[in-house]
Every structure is written in structure tokens, then in C-alpha cells.
Amino acid sequence: MEFKxxxxxxxxxxxGTVLVAATLLASAAPPAAQxxxxxxxxxxxxxxxxxxxEADGALVVGIPEFLGDGTPSPARSAxxxxxxxxxxxxKKRVCCNEEIRDALAQSGGKSVTVTVTRGKKTVDxxxxxHINAEGRAELGLxxxxxxxxxxxxxxxxxxxxxxxxxxxxxxDTETGILIPLRTGTILKSSVTDVAQGKIGFPGQxxxxxxxxxxxxxxxxxxxxxxxGQILSPEFVAGREAIPVADTxxxxxxxxxxxxxxxxxxxxxxxxxxxxxxTGSEAAGRSMMLTVTDPRLxxxxxxxxxxxxxxxxxxxGKLIGAVTHVLINDPTRGYGLAIEKMLDTVYxxxxxxxxx
Numbered sequence: 626m627e628f629k630x631x632x633x634x635x636x637x638x639x640x641g642t643v644l645v646a647a648t649l650l651a652s653a654a655p656p657a658a659q660x661x662x663x664x665x666x667x668x669x670x671x672x673x674x675x676x677x678x679e680a681d682g683a684l685v686v687g688i689p690e691f692l693g694d695g696t697p698s699p700a701r702s703a704x705x706x707x708x709x710x711x712x713x714x715x716k717k718r719v720c721c722n723e724e725i726r727d728a729l730a731q732s733g734g735k736s737v738t739v740t741v742t743r744g745k746k747t748v749d750x751x752x753x754x755h756i757n758a759e760g761r762a763e764l765g766l767x768x769x770x771x772x773x774x775x776x777x778x779x780x781x782x783x784x785x786x787x788x789x790x791x792x793x794x795x796x797d798t799e800t801g802i803l804i805p806l807r808t809g810t811i812l813k814s815s816v817t818d819v820a821q822g823k824i825g826f827p828g829q830x831x832x833x834x835x836x837x838x839x840x841x842x843x844x845x846x847x848x849x850x851x852x853g854q855i856l857s858p859e860f861v862a863g864r865e866a867i868p869v870a871d872t873x874x875x876x877x878x879x880x881x882x883x884x885x886x887x888x889x890x891x892x893x894x895x896x897x898x899x900x901x902x903t904g905s906e907a908a909g910r911s912m913m914l915t916v917t918d919p920r921l922x923x924x925x926x927x928x929x930x931x932x933x934x935x936x937x938x939x940x941g942k943l944i945g946a947v948t949h950v951l952i953n954d955p956t957r958g959y960g961l962a963i964e965k966m967l968d969t970v971y972x973x974x975x976x977x978x979x980x
Contacts, residue, residue: 662967663874666866669936669943670778670788671883671891673816675834676851677773678795678809678843682710682742683722686799687767696755698765703752705766706743708800713740720807721770729754729762739764742805769797772804775814775832777884777934779850779946779966781861786854788841789970790934792946792961793909794848809843811853812836813860815889822926822955830886830931848909849961849969850934850946870942872962875901875912880939882914882947884932886925894918898939899957911945911962912937927955 685708688701713719714728715737729737736753754762778790790811794803814834822828840860845852855861877898885891900913914937916927925932928950935947937960946966950958 661871662869662964663871665869665967667780667782667869667943667963668861668864668866669883669938670781670861670864671885671936672778672860672889673775673814673830673832673885673931674778674790674840675773675812675814675832675838676776676790676795676809676843677771677812677836678804678846679721679771679807680710680769681720681805681807682712683719683725683768683770684797684800684802684804685709685711685741685766686769686797689765689767692755692757692763692765694757696757696765699752699755700764700766703750703764705739705741705750705752705764708802709741709743709748710802710805711739711741711768714738722768725768726761729764732762734762769804772797775816775830775834775931776851777932777947778811779934779936780943780963781855781864783861783866787852787970788855789850789852789946789966791850792934792948792966793850795846795851803848804846806843806846809846809851809853810836810839811841811843813838813840813857813889816885816887816931819886819925819929821924822929822950824953824955826955827950827952828926828929828955830925830929832931845970847969850966852970867938868942869963869967870939870944872911872964874942875939875944875962877901878939879917880914880937880944882935882937884921884935884947886921886929886932892920893938894921896937898937898960909961910948910959911965912960914947914958914960916956916958922956925955928958929955 717728719725734756739750776791781788796803812834814832816832818831820829840857841855843853881893895918896914937945945960945962948961
């Protein structure tokens with residue numbers, strides 16, 4: 626769902642923790658082979674959480690024609706493009722706006738080589754910074770290096786400590802580009818109010834969270850969701866695991882979702898699976914669902930931003946996660962099969978074990 630750039634970078638620095646957790650995540654796929662995940666059990670969650678992440682590099686989200694003093698933007702004439710991710714200034718690795726400013730300051734106004742990731746390519750761009758009246762070196766770029774927002778946890782795996790959330794990536798709202806992850810956390814959140822979804826307006830959960838309420842780390846940002854490990858056992862205590870459905874078991878008909886649309890309470894709501902997607906149509910989606918529960922429709926208008934990741938349950942099994950709402954009908958939206966999320970976090974080439 627929607628994420629905003631962070632005005633203040635308050636989140637704890639967890640670089641060392643993330644490196645350890647990433648190793649755990651990569652090795653977490655259980656060793657015994659199984660056909661699919663039909664014998665695995667996961668805890669369906671439905672909790673809204675704060676999601677905060679810092680990018681591995683700075684994303685170019687805009688290139689003004691002129692700087693504040695009227696000087697033409699050096700970046701525009703040098704060949705930067707919206708969507709570029711700055712990773713180096715000269716030979717110095719940079720991870721955020723502050724490091725880029727520091728590296729440019731050392732240039733003394735001389736030409737520097739800036740390395741960017743552009744799609745799947747690495748591009749070196751030579752640019753001469755402009756030194757403004759205050760003596761600061763400027764390129765003429767609008768950059769984003771961190772985002773924060775609210776989303777929903779889909780599942781928790783008590784065997785590995787791994788969680789999955791959203792069912793889609795955290796991407797820049799202006800460019801749509803997946804933000805490369807350097808470090809991140811999920812934070813205990815409370816939903817304070819809801820902007821109801823209406824035709825032409827997707828609606829949104831509003832909530833509060835802060836850096837002191839870390840419940841998990843964030844180590845993978847992918848098209849099929851975000852993943853990490855739960856660091857607070859209390860957050861998942863007392864939850865019951867249920868079987869996981871293979872994609873082929875999902876069918877049209879009644880189902881339920883678990884969502885947190887007020888305070889911290891997770892409630893179950895009825896939905897109807899109305900369509901299944903296969904082949905090329907299944908890119909980023911596995912099913913269409915319609916909210917049928919009058920309580921949820923009255924509260925939110927249907928599916929709203931922030932509900933991404935709400936687990937979908939059918940026939941007593943976890944089948945997927947809510948991912949998107951249809952702008953022209955907030956009672957309808959898409960869901961992603963849980964198998965796709967598990968393939969992403971456990972690696973589709975890795976073997977899978979029964980719970």
C-alpha cells in the first residue's frame with residue numbers, strides 16, 4: 626500500500642542485525658523435501674504494523690530544471706534519470722542523502738563520477754556539482770532514501786521465526802520502483818482511524834507507531850511481499866497455526882480475511898473469491914475477492930490501503946494475502962496465493978518441510 630518518505634530518520638540502525646538475519650533467512654528453508662507446502666502450518670496474523678525501511682542507495686524521484694538560485698540543474702544536463710539509484714560518489718559507497726552530500730562536499734566543485742543502478746544496469750555519470758551561496762555542493766536531484774507506512778502481517782512461521790507481510794513490494798509512490806532494502810523494521814502499531822474507500826478513492830488506514838516498539842526486522846523486499854524475523858515473542862504468543870493450501874486447492878466461493886482496522890484488534894470478515902488467475906494474468910495476483918461482510922463495509926468501505934497483507938482463509942487453510950483494491954469498486958480487490966509468498970521467502974529451488 627502507500628508509503629511516505631520519512632521526514633526524520635529515527636529508526637534504530639540495525640545493519641549488523643540485518644546481516645545476521647539475512648543469513649538466517651537464506652538458510653531457513655527446512656531440509657526435508659515435500660511436494661509443495663500442503664503439509665506445512667503457519668500462524669495467520671492480520672495485525673497492522675508500522676513498516677520503516679532505509680534504502681540501499683538513494684532513489685532519484687525528481688530532477689528539477691533549475692536549482693533554487695536559478696542555476697540549471699547539473700544533474701539534468703549530465704544525464705540522470707528518474708528511477709536511478711545512486712550507490713557511489715567517486716569510489717565512495719553511499720547509502721543515504723547525508724552520505725551523498727558529504728561526498729559531494731569533498732569534491733570542491735570539481736567533476737565527480739556518480740554511479741547509479743538503472744534497471745539491471747550499472748551506469749557511471751560524470752557531473753560537476755554547483756556550489757551555492759552557502760557553499761554547499763548541489764546536483765539538482767530530489768532523492769528518497771527512506772520510507773515508512775502501515776501494512777499488515779500475513780503469516781508467522783513458528784518453526785523458523787519468519788514472517789511475511791503485504792503480498793507486494795514496498796515501492797516508491799511516485800516512480801513505482803521497488804526500493805532496494807538496506808535495513809528495516811516492523812513496529813507495533815495502533816490504527817487510529819480510517820479514511821473510507823469510495824469509488825475513485827482507495828481509502829487508507831491511519832495509525833501510530835514509533836521506533837521504540839520494534840517487533841521484527843525487515844530483511845527482504847520483493848514483488849511478493851516483505852519478509853523478516855519476529856524479534857518479540859510476545860507479539861505472536863497464543864496464536865494457533867493452520868494448514869497451508871496449495872494454489873490448486875484455492876477455489877471460487879466463500880472465504881474470510883483477518884484484518885486490524887481499529888486499535889490493535891484483529892477481526893475476521895467474510896469475503897467471496899470470485900475469480901482465479903492463471904498464466905500471464907497471474908502476474909502479481911492469484912485471485913479476485915469481494916468483501917461481503919457488512920461490518921467491514923460500514924467501517925472501511927471495503928479494502929483500503931494498509932490492509933495489504935491481510936491473510937485469506939478458505940476451508941480452514943491459509944490460501945493467500947489481500948494485496949490491492951480496485952479503485953472503481955473498493956469492495957473488490959486482488960489477492961496473492963500464499964504459495965508465491967513462501968516460494969519467495971524460502972526460495973522456490975529450496976526443499977520444503979512439513980510442519
